[in-house]
Amino acid sequence: MTDTQPLILIVDDNPINIDLLLNILKDEYRFGVAKNGAKALAYLENNKPDLILLDVMMPEIDGFEVCAKLKADQCYQDVEVIFITALSDAKYIAQGFETGAVDYITKPFKAAEVKARVQTHMSLKKMKEALNKQNIILEDQVKNKTAQLQEMFNATVGGMALMAESRDPYTAGHQHRVAEYASDIAKNMGLPDDQIEAIRISGLLHDIGKIRTPVSLLNRPGKLLKAEWELIKTHPAVGFKILKQIPFPWPIAEIVYQHHERIDGSGYPRGLKGDETLLEAKILAVADVIEAISSHRPYRPALSIESAFNEVKSHKGKLFDETVVDSSLSASKNNHWETPPAAGPIKNEQTEEAEPEMYSATNSNRQRNFEN
Numbered sequence: 001m002t003d004t005q006p007l008i009l010i011v012d013d014n015p016i017n018i019d020l021l022l023n024i025l026k027d028e029y030r031f032g033v034a035k036n037g038a039k040a041l042a043y044l045e046n047n048k049p050d051l052i053l054l055d056v057m058m059p060e061i062d063g064f065e066v067c068a069k070l071k072a073d074q075c076y077q078d079v080e081v082i083f084i085t086a087l088s089d090a091k092y093i094a095q096g097f098e099t100g101a102v103d104y105i106t107k108p109f110k111a112a113e114v115k116a117r118v119q120t121h122m123s124l125k126k127m128k129e130a131l132n133k134q135n136i137i138l139e140d141q142v143k144n145k146t147a148q149l150q151e152m153f154n155a156t157v158g159g160m161a162l163m164a165e166s167r168d169p170y171t172a173g174h175q176h177r178v179a180e181y182a183s184d185i186a187k188n189m190g191l192p193d194d195q196i197e198a199i200r201i202s203g204l205l206h207d208i209g210k211i212r213t214p215v216s217l218l219n220r221p222g223k224l225l226k227a228e229w230e231l232i233k234t235h236p237a238v239g240f241k242i243l244k245q246i247p248f249p250w251p252i253a254e255i256v257y258q259h260h261e262r263i264d265g266s267g268y269p270r271g272l273k274g275d276e277t278l279l280e281a282k283i284l285a286v287a288d289v290i291e292a293i294s295s296h297r298p299y300r301p302a303l304s305i306e307s308a309f310n311e312v313k314s315h316k317g318k319l320f321d322e323t324v325v326d327s328s329l330s331a332s333k334n335n336h337w338e339t340p341p342a343a344g345p346i347k348n349e350q351t352e353e354a355e356p357e358m359y360s361a362t363n364s365n366r367q368r369n370f371e372n
């Protein structure tokens with residue numbers, strides 16, 4: 001007998017039965033013996049057998065009760081129980097299986113049958129354990145691969161955002177801040193995590209269409225010619241075309257397409273009204289405007305976050321969704337939004353020469369203030 005052999009606990013108040021079972025199984029297993037239910041439970045406090053051969057009719061605690069106690073304890077749920085009893089009525093057999101036993105042998109038993117059944121359940125238990133181990137390994141591998149893919153996905157999105165922003169140092173970080181503001185607003189509105197993630201990704205990529213806008217237009221001081229302004233206004237559609245190729249699990253391309261729409265229909269490129277615009281795009285629009293107003297641009301100075309809020313508040317319900325505007329105020333307080341640091345190679349003569357533009361949320365050339 002070696003320590004690696006499976007351990008069987010025999011519980012029976014009849015010593016003759018115990019001896020019989022020991023005799024039948026002695027070559028392949030180690031044994032524990034208990035002469036009643038209470039002693040079986042006491043044995044289990046310090047030992048964990050692989051299988052229990054359990055008599056039913058015993059004084060004080062019967063076999064059904066022992067089995068029920070065992071199956072209610074998480075530590076012992078995987079210990080297999082086979083009832084060996086003189087109770088041959090179908091209702092007892094059913095009760096035995098309902099209590100959690102894997103088998104039910106009636107007395108008087110045949111040696112070969114007991115041996116075969118014990119072997120079968122030991123093999124099944126081994127296979128179950130191997131399967132559980134394999135499942136744990138697979139779960140770990142899936143977890144690691146998912147984390148790797150998530151990391152790669154985040155890096156790819158970050159890289160795409162950087163690609164758009166690197167053409168215009170003045171707007172460096174704009175998309176990241178918009179993503180952060182928009183996520184904070186969405187959280188404040190109590191949106192589900194999945195929708196918040198869609199908003200975050202859309203924020204990071206919302207101006208990717210500016211990859212096709214000439215750099216000279218992005219940061220040139222002063223007003224733009226009508227044709228130049230029309231060129232800038234193509235960036236949501238360009239972004240849509242780029243992003244619709246990517247099988248995101250969210251409508252990222254559509255959200256980006258809509259981020260300059262306004263609820264009164266005065267936005268671009270399609271002049272969508274009210275609920276024709278996705279909630280995600282309405283959130284992005286408010287975050288975009290607040291960030292743009294509170295950031296420095298070569299064609300106009302930065303204003304404070306408070307001024308940015310005053311601007312969106314003054315257009316609440318007209319250009320911007322009321323709930324989104326209200327949530328942005330709470331989100332900014334809860335998350336301590338601050339005016340971002342000035343970015344880009346700011347030249348004094350450029351900003352001084354440029355005629356300071358007034359901030360306006362309407363979709364005219366003046367709204368260039370909000371472009372970024």
Ligand SMILES: [Fe+2]
Nearest residue numbers: 206207371372
């Ligand atoms: Fe934009």
